[in-house]
Amino acid sequence: MKDVLILTGAGQIGMAIARRTGYGKKIVVGDRKKENALAVCTILNEAGFDAVAVETDISSRQSILALLDTAQSCGEVSMLVNAAGVSPSQASIETILRVDLYGTAVLLEETGKIIREGGTGVTISSQSGHRMPALGAEADELLAMTPTEELLGLDLLQPENIRDTLHAYQLAKRCNVKRVMAEAVRWGNRKARINSISPGIVVTPLAMDEFNGPRGDFYKNMFAACPAGRPGTADEIANVAELLMSDRGAFITGSDFLIDGGATASYFYGPLRPEK
Ligand SMILES: NC(=O)c1ccc[n+]([C@@H]2O[C@H](COP(=O)([O-])OP(=O)(O)OC[C@H]3O[C@@H](n4cnc5c(N)ncnc54)[C@H](O)[C@@H]3O)[C@@H](O)[C@H]2O)c1
Numbered sequence: 588m589k590d591v592l593i594l595t596g597a598g599q600i601g602m603a604i605a606r607r608t609g610y611g612k613k614i615v616v617g618d619r620k621k622e623n624a625l626a627v628c629t630i631l632n633e634a635g636f637d638a639v640a641v642e643t644d645i646s647s648r649q650s651i652l653a654l655l656d657t658a659q660s661c662g663e664v665s666m667l668v669n670a671a672g673v674s675p676s677q678a679s680i681e682t683i684l685r686v687d688l689y690g691t692a693v694l695l696e697e698t699g700k701i702i703r704e705g706g707t708g709v710t711i712s713s714q715s716g717h718r719m720p721a722l723g724a725e726a727d728e729l730l731a732m733t734p735t736e737e738l739l740g741l742d743l744l745q746p747e748n749i750r751d752t753l754h755a756y757q758l759a760k761r762c763n764v765k766r767v768m769a770e771a772v773r774w775g776n777r778k779a780r781i782n783s784i785s786p787g788i789v790v791t792p793l794a795m796d797e798f799n800g801p802r803g804d805f806y807k808n809m810f811a812a813c814p815a816g817r818p819g820t821a822d823e824i825a826n827v828a829e830l831l832m833s834d835r836g837a838f839i840t841g842s843d844f845l846i847d848g849g850a851t852a853s854y855f856y857g858p859l860r861p862e863k
Pocket residue numbers: 595596597598599600601617618619620623643644645646670671672673674686690711712713714715785786787788789790791792793794
């Protein structure tokens with residue numbers, strides 16, 4: 588039996604990372620849209636990989652457990668790439684919290700129970716979370732440590748405390764980073780590592796929905812006025828994921844990596860600074 592890489596989210600970022608890290612492994616691809624999972628499996632299999640598609644909704648613990656069962660029937664799970672998510676222009680506040688925040692937390696928790704000794708994982712957060720002001724030590728700890736089934740009951744995640752879908756997305760992505768810190772401790776008990784990556788604007792179907800959504804001009808200006816002067820590509824996110832998931836990343840766990848062409852730097856201290 589082969590080692591198994593679980594990929595959740597059969598999108599551009601997830602596929603780019605799987606191509607760098609999944610050779611020689613069984614790649615189990617879970618996506619809410621089975622057609623997306625199948626399309627990625629076709630591309631991977633036609634390029635010499637060994638991938639199988641499973642319809643998976645990460646907002647459901649049951650669905651995650653079924654995915655992990657399938658993965659374990661193929662071999663030992665040595666890698667997790669979580670690139671499943673919905674963006675502010677794609678979904679409601681409730682769905683964003685359920686998928687991006689709760690779903691990611693459950694996936695990290697459940698995979699942490701079965702990941703092979705020495706295994707590694709990355710989950711995709713976002714630069715959007717980095718633009719949100721600090722929440723304070725107490726809120727951070729709640730996001731990091733609250734049992735998964737109680738997370739969506741937290742006061743700071745109630746609808747009256749959330750302005751719009753962008754705010755919900757930012758809270759979800761902040762939570763991802765905090766969960767990764769807490770999970771790194773648990774994963775460490777199995778000598779496994781977990782990190783997060785916070786991409787800036789990366790051209791994918793999800794980013795296209797943002798360009799065409801209510802904040803389209805904001806995002807187009809963001810990449811035009813950031814130090815890189817362009818949006819990123821999924822392959823540039825995979826460059827860092829590959830390092831994190833290889834032995835060269837052996838001392839890196841519980842960390843978040845902002846890869847945004849300098850957009851966040853420009854947002855705080857440069858031309859993208861919002862008017863006060
Ligand atoms: N593209 C960007 O500019 C950008 C920037 C920052 C962060 N991100 C994050 O990167 C991750 C990957 O997005 P992408 O840009 O590759 O988008 P993408 O649209 O190419 O892929 C996202 C995939 O996630 C799947 N998905 C959505 N909800 C799901 C669910 N409940 N269960 C399982 N799968 C689900 C979608 O069907 C889709 O196939 C997301 O978490 C996103 O928030 C993207």
